[in-house]
Amino acid sequence: MKNRTKLPNLYLGVVLALMYVPILLVILYSFNESKISSVWGGFSLKWYGELFRDREMFQALWNSIVLGVLSSLCAAVIGTLGAYGMSKVKFPLKGAVEYVSTLPIMIPEIILGMVFMAFFALIGLPFGMTTLVIAHTSFSIPYVFMLVKARLVGMDKSLPEAAQDLGASPVRVFLDVTLPLVFPAILSGMLLAFAMSMDDVIISVFVTGVDTNTLPVKVYTQLKTGVTPEINALCTLLFAATLLLCGVAALLGRAPKKQESEKDVTEP
Amino acid sequence: MSETILELQEIYKSFGDTPVLQGIGLKAAQGEFITLLGSSGCGKTTTLRIIAGLETPDQGRVLLEGRDMTQAPPNKRDVNTVFQNYALFPHMNVEQNVGYALKIRKRPKGEIKEEVKKMLELVQLSGFERRMPGELSGGQRQRVAIARSLINRPKLLLLDEPLGALDLQLRRQMQQELKRLQKKLGITFIYITHDQEEALNMSDRIAVMKDGRFQQVGTPSQVYDSPLTSYVARFVGTANIVQGTVGTVSGDLVEFVGQNGKTSFGSRGHSFVPGSPVTLAVRGEQAQAVKGEEGPGLAGVVKEKSFSGGMLRIAVELSGGEEFICSRHGIDWELAPGDRVRINWQPEHACPVDLPRTESGEG
Numbered sequence: 001m002k003n004r005t006k007l008p009n010l011y012l013g014v015v016l017a018l019m020y021v022p023i024l025l026v027i028l029y030s031f032n033e034s035k036i037s038s039v040w041g042g043f044s045l046k047w048y049g050e051l052f053r054d055r056e057m058f059q060a061l062w063n064s065i066v067l068g069v070l071s072s073l074c075a076a077v078i079g080t081l082g083a084y085g086m087s088k089v090k091f092p093l094k095g096a097v098e099y100v101s102t103l104p105i106m107i108p109e110i111i112l113g114m115v116f117m118a119f120f121a122l123i124g125l126p127f128g129m130t131t132l133v134i135a136h137t138s139f140s141i142p143y144v145f146m147l148v149k150a151r152l153v154g155m156d157k158s159l160p161e162a163a164q165d166l167g168a169s170p171v172r173v174f175l176d177v178t179l180p181l182v183f184p185a186i187l188s189g190m191l192l193a194f195a196m197s198m199d200d201v202i203i204s205v206f207v208t209g210v211d212t213n214t215l216p217v218k219v220y221t222q223l224k225t226g227v228t229p230e231i232n233a234l235c236t237l238l239f240a241a242t243l244l245l246c247g248v249a250a251l252l253g254r255a256p257k258k259q260e261s262e263k264d265v266t267e268p
Numbered sequence: 269m270s271e272t273i274l275e276l277q278e279i280y281k282s283f284g285d286t287p288v289l290q291g292i293g294l295k296a297a298q299g300e301f302i303t304l305l306g307s308s309g310c311g312k313t314t315t316l317r318i319i320a321g322l323e324t325p326d327q328g329r330v331l332l333e334g335r336d337m338t339q340a341p342p343n344k345r346d347v348n349t350v351f352q353n354y355a356l357f358p359h360m361n362v363e364q365n366v367g368y369a370l371k372i373r374k375r376p377k378g379e380i381k382e383e384v385k386k387m388l389e390l391v392q393l394s395g396f397e398r399r400m401p402g403e404l405s406g407g408q409r410q411r412v413a414i415a416r417s418l419i420n421r422p423k424l425l426l427l428d429e430p431l432g433a434l435d436l437q438l439r440r441q442m443q444q445e446l447k448r449l450q451k452k453l454g455i456t457f458i459y460i461t462h463d464q465e466e467a468l469n470m471s472d473r474i475a476v477m478k479d480g481r482f483q484q485v486g487t488p489s490q491v492y493d494s495p496l497t498s499y500v501a502r503f504v505g506t507a508n509i510v511q512g513t514v515g516t517v518s519g520d521l522v523e524f525v526g527q528n529g530k531t532s533f534g535s536r537g538h539s540f541v542p543g544s545p546v547t548l549a550v551r552g553e554q555a556q557a558v559k560g561e562e563g564p565g566l567a568g569v570v571k572e573k574s575f576s577g578g579m580l581r582i583a584v585e586l587s588g589g590e591e592f593i594c595s596r597h598g599i600d601w602e603l604a605p606g607d608r609v610r611i612n613w614q615p616e617h618a619c620p621v622d623l624p625r626t627e628s629g630e631g
Contacts, residue, residue, distance in 0.1 A: 161322055162355035164342045166369040167420065176368075180359045 023239060030232035047233040054230065060218035064198055067129065067214060071136035072193035076186050078137070079144025084178065087152045098149070102142040112139060113206030120207060128209035135207045136197045143196065144189030151185035152178075191249055195242075271298045272334065273423050273456045274319065279328035281314055281480075288314045289325070290480040296424070299454045301447070303467040305504070306477035312460045313352075315477075316426045319458060320349045333423065348417035349426040353433070354409045356401035362388070362412050363397035369420040387415040390449065407438050414446070418453065425450075427459045431466065443470055464504045468492060476500045494536065498621045501549030508550045508592045509621070510566065514540045521615055524548060528587035529566040529610065533618035540620075547622045552595040554617040557584060557609045559602065565612030568592060570605050584609055 030048070034041025051057060086098060104112065116135045125131055159181070163173045201216045208217060219231060274296040281289040288311045296302050304312040317323040319330060321342035330338045337345055348369070356365050364371075366387055367380040375383075388394050391411035401409060410430060417425060430446070431439045447470050450457050461467055467474050468488045475485040476499070484496040495501035498509045515523030515530065522540050524531050533548055540546065561567065568584040571591075575581070581595040582603055592611055603609060 156353065156355065158351045158353060158355035159357060161342070162349070162351055163357070163368070165320055165322070165347075165349045166416065167343045167372040168368075169343055172372060177357060 026232050027236045027239070029229060030236040032229055032232075035229065047229040050228075051230050051233045051237075056213070057215075057218060057230075057234065060213040060215045063129070063212055064215040067132050067136055068194040068197040070133045071140055071197050072190040074133065074137040075140035075144050075193045076190045079141045079189060080148050080182065080186050082141070083145050083148035083152060084174065084182075086149065102146055104139045105142045109139075109200070109202040113203040116203065117206040126209065127207060128212045131207040131209070132204060132212065132214070135203050136193075136200065139200075139203065140193030140196060143192045144186060147185040147189040147192070148182050151182045155181055188249060191245065195245075272296070273298050273300075273332065274458070275329075275331040275334075276315075276319070277329040277331070279315070279318060279325045279330070281311075281318065281323065281325050288480050289318075292328070292480070292482060294475060294482070294485065296456050296458065298423070298456055299450075301450055301457045301459065301470060301472045303459045303461060303471040303474045304477055305461060305464060305467040305474050307462055307503070310477040311480040312477050313428055316349070316428055316458065316460055319424070320347055320426055321345050322349075346422050347424045347426060348420065348422040350413050350417050350428065350430045352428040352430070354401075354413040356409055356412055356416070358401055360401075361397065362393070362399050362401070362404075365401065365412055366416045366419055368416065373420070383419055384415075387419050390418070391415045391445075406433055407442065410434065410442065414449070418449075418455070421453075422455065424456045424458065427457060429460050429462070431461075439466070446470065468504070474504070476503060478503075494619055495549055495621055496623075498547055498549060501619065501621055505549075505551055506593075507619075508552060508555065510548050510550065510586075510590065510592070512546060512548070514542050514544050514546050517542060522546075522620075524618070526566050526586075526588070528568065529564065531565050531612050531618075532615045533620060534615045536620065538620060538623055546620055548618045549621045550592075550613050550618050552581065552593045553579070555592070555594050555611055555613045557582060557594045557603060557611050559607055559609055561608050561610070563610055563612075565610035566592070567608070567610055570603050570607045570609055573601065573603070573605060575599060584611060586611075 031043050031045065032039075032041055033044035033046060082101065086094065112135075116131070116138075120127065120131045120134075125134075155178075160173045160177050163177045164170070168176060199216050200214075201220050204214050204217050205220075208214065213221075215234075219234070222228070222231065272295055274294070276292055276294045279289050279292040280287070292311075292315055294302070304315060306312050314323060318325050321337070321340055321344070325338065328338070329336055332345060332347065357368070360368070363381070363384050367384045370380045370383055384397065385394070388396060391414055393408060393411050393415065396404070396408065396412075401412065404412065410433075414430070427446075431442050434442060443466060446457075446459075459467075459470065468491075471488055473485060473487055474491045476483045476491060478499050484491055484500045486494075491500060491504050495504060495507065501507035502509060510524075510526060512524050512526035515525045517523070517535070517540050520535050521532055522535050524533050524546065557570070558565065566586055568586040570582050571585050572583040573580070574583075579595045579597060580599055580601050581593055582601065584592045584594060586592055594611065
């Protein structure tokens, strides 16, 4: 056996602490009786009560969920069809086209936000949920596209051929063989898209209307009037929901794949 | 002659600048077992894919039961394929895999179930309906793939090295089984392999392929005993190839003049002109190596002696530098490395090959 030092453990400890101590603090303070975050006034569920009475906050949360679900569904359909279509055709500029279609990931959000705003204003689309869904869909598509594309590349080419050989029309081949086999990739792409949509502030600020607030935008604007412990309670609840979603994703058995692609996304 | 199921007419195919098929022609009758034999890259898989409709030829026609199907997609052809890696749908169980072709054709559920049961009995996998492909051994997957492609009773079954991934013992067993199935169902099989033993064992006819062309199409005994080209002789029978010139011709007996001695061969109905070059194929077990420097035959020196598969083999280096392998049964041979020998054979055992073609065997 190799003689191991304690150094890797220490390193891991520091990294984990840096990541999770702030979160644990937020969770802890969400149960704090005192209004001032830095003073511990005893255990209380007061802020949760306040949160649940805050209708505006809940409306914002609801908006965010609707937006996330709609935009990730749209992105799933468009991204999957795009990746499938790309896998079927061959042309000289294919690589360039694929690159361009994943570009929104690399374009700074502030630019995307301005572009969307200018565009919607130009075509006269009223700002609100519609513009939000369109904007969020378009920056979510690359995630689905890339995950599904990777899955299609790794798929045994003879499977769809075998289905066709057995008498399936191209549509049946897609529905019976290709779609079920790429479904885990679509799902993890959707989860990723949902997560991106859920915490997007910048693009949303540009394209949202006066009376459609998303949760991140709402929280961000509240910062100006000072953070109330109510936000801590909200963060705690969201963190719990995130853990739950991650658990579901892990159960689907696609977590390693997703991480891999995420890395690919951020590297360039 | 029974009905022609498949006819390939002058098929040409290139991928980019690489020509893969250069004028393939073949006719297959109902119930025939035809093997495409060749080393990898010779174009046999492409030929199969063109028959299945997974590739379109650049030139030439594919006729199925007399109808031109060259442009028809795979799902419109009464042809099924057993893929090299089986290509079982990993998300469907055995029953769903086998029944897929019938499900596509919207047959009633009960009927599909019944048919699947029959097919699984046929390939001796009864009771495996609920298993997933990942839970099966290689041999079992193979059987599922065969059952799946047979369920729709195609007129023609294409098999792309179906036994390639199995171990030797299982291969032998599956060879027998496939042959039995084919006889029982009376379906035409086009079978791909690079294993000449498998080809000789199972086929009614063998098409030996090289560089996108058929070198010879014939029965196993034609291909084995009367190879047309030196490639076929080497590939199918691991024959020795010797080159020389034609000496005197007296009836069926032709004198062979090599660099290293004289002997003779049977003309096999071909005409030979004295002085012209000739290539002979001689099987190792049909050649005799006799110690000594006198007498007829090709002179050489024993290089190596080895024993394998119940045969004793000696490698003789002929004076011209070519290698000649002799083999015989048993373990005793008075020859040892370094001995000078003369190699000779019965005239009828030497087959002249690579003759200018009068007509090709097929299409």
